[in-house]
Amino acid sequence: MAVDLRDGVYIAATGVPLTLWWDGAVAAGGALRLVDQTRLPETYTILTCATLDAVVEAIRTLRVRGAPAIGVAAAYGLALGARAALAEPCPGAEDALATLATAAGVLRAARPTAVNLAWALERLLSRAEAHLRNGATVATLPQALLSEAHTIAAEDAAACRAMGALGAELIADGDVLLTHCNAGSLATAGMGTALAPIFTAHQQGKRLRVYVDETRPVLQGARLTAWELARAGVPHTLITDNMAAHFMRCGGIRGVFVGADRITANGDVANKIGTYGLAVLARAHEIPLYVVAPRSTVDLALADGSAIPIEERSPDEVRRVGGALIAPAETPVANPAFDVTPSDLVTAIVTESGIARAPYGASLAALRGKLSMA
Numbered sequence: 412m413a414v415d416l417r418d419g420v421y422i423a424a425t426g427v428p429l430t431l432w433w434d435g436a437v438a439a440g441g442a443l444r445l446v447d448q449t450r451l452p453e454t455y456t457i458l459t460c461a462t463l464d465a466v467v468e469a470i471r472t473l474r475v476r477g478a479p480a481i482g483v484a485a486a487y488g489l490a491l492g493a494r495a496a497l498a499e500p501c502p503g504a505e506d507a508l509a510t511l512a513t514a515a516g517v518l519r520a521a522r523p524t525a526v527n528l529a530w531a532l533e534r535l536l537s538r539a540e541a542h543l544r545n546g547a548t549v550a551t552l553p554q555a556l557l558s559e560a561h562t563i564a565a566e567d568a569a570a571c572r573a574m575g576a577l578g579a580e581l582i583a584d585g586d587v588l589l590t591h592c593n594a595g596s597l598a599t600a601g602m603g604t605a606l607a608p609i610f611t612a613h614q615q616g617k618r619l620r621v622y623v624d625e626t627r628p629v630l631q632g633a634r635l636t637a638w639e640l641a642r643a644g645v646p647h648t649l650i651t652d653n654m655a656a657h658f659m660r661c662g663g664i665r666g667v668f669v670g671a672d673r674i675t676a677n678g679d680v681a682n683k684i685g686t687y688g689l690a691v692l693a694r695a696h697e698i699p700l701y702v703v704a705p706r707s708t709v710d711l712a713l714a715d716g717s718a719i720p721i722e723e724r725s726p727d728e729v730r731r732v733g734g735a736l737i738a739p740a741e742t743p744v745a746n747p748a749f750d751v752t753p754s755d756l757v758t759a760i761v762t763e764s765g766i767a768r769a770p771y772g773a774s775l776a777a778l779r780g781k782l783s784m785a
């Protein structure tokens with residue numbers, strides 16, 4: 412894709428900072444390039460992932476993170492895996508599909524909560540089956556999968572723009588908002604999910620101020636959201652997570668905007684750990700909580716949030732900050748990366764196809780036709 416370097420940051424043709432892109436020139440075969448999010452904001456480093464294993468490692472270690480971004484990265488990872496495994500002499504069609512299914516399993520296991528990852532892999536596997544069913548050769552399969560990965564990335568960028576436009580209607584001139592984790596361009600193939608309405612409202616000339624939760628344990632708010640808002644010129648204030656209640660009571664906050672990793676059929680929302688607490692606080696202070704997420708995050712196969720697998724991450728993410736030990740080295744730790752917010756605490760869910768409100772069973776089902784046709 413067309414990529415430009417501006418002020419030391421890679422930008423898409425649309426002007427949005429990129430978190431990942433396909434570089435067709437790397438060793439002439441092409442590779443996935445991505446911003447190493449574990450090193451921001453100190454260092455802006457670009458990684459080159461030319462193998463399935465490199466993409467799996469990048470997803471597992473949060474070098475690429477955010478539900479839509481890991482879906483897109485996984486799609487490119489499977490295309491890279493296909494390129495290596497299906498090279499001449501090509502296996503037969505059945506063996507090729509079995510090889511792809513195994514590779515998809517490895518990618519899927521890298522991060523279990525965000526359904527975007529599984530969704531993107533299912534799309535590629537379906538594309539592979541259709542490709543071979545229609546009589547095309549195994550040799551042309553890697554190119555077909557790469558083209559599907561490009562399509563997923565382009566669709567995600569368009570979804571971000573649509574969510575930005577719809578969500579900006581929920582923001583008034585002068586609003587003070589709060590966001591959690593990072594749901595901006597670093598987390599997607601476009602301008603973001605929860606940050607897209609904020610960027611759009613800012614571009615429309617609305618005056619805003621955004622409280623940014625630092626988002627322990629790995630500080631996506633402090634390291635990534637503050638970086639993105641500063642680059643975009645959106646006025647913002649970084650707070651520690653335990654300050655949210657205080658500023659909801661006396662900081663004039665008019666709305667909480669968060670992303671999602673999985674939304675179930677009844678509107679329950681899995682998102683970064685701490686979102687549920689914010690939702691309870693927002694309800695206590697009569698502040699609306701808006702969830703902004705594309706169709707790839709909506710999992711209508713799950714009835715409610717109790718069935719969502721919650722990723723448990725390394726205890727050292729809690730025991731350490733920036734590598735420095737802040738607790739005894741053997742302290743027992745719990746580290747669920749996500750929590751589930753019950754749908755009755757969610758004011759609205761902004762998707763690229765429309766805004767759903769309670770009762771979500773009906774409103775998400777009504778969007779379903781649009782979601783599957785979009």
Ligand code: MRU
Pocket residue numbers: 476477478479525591592593594595598599603604605631669670671672682683684748
């Ligand atoms: O563990 P992370 O950083 O991948 O968690 C990310 C989040 O929880 C985001 O809020 C969510 O993926 C939405 S990103 C557009």
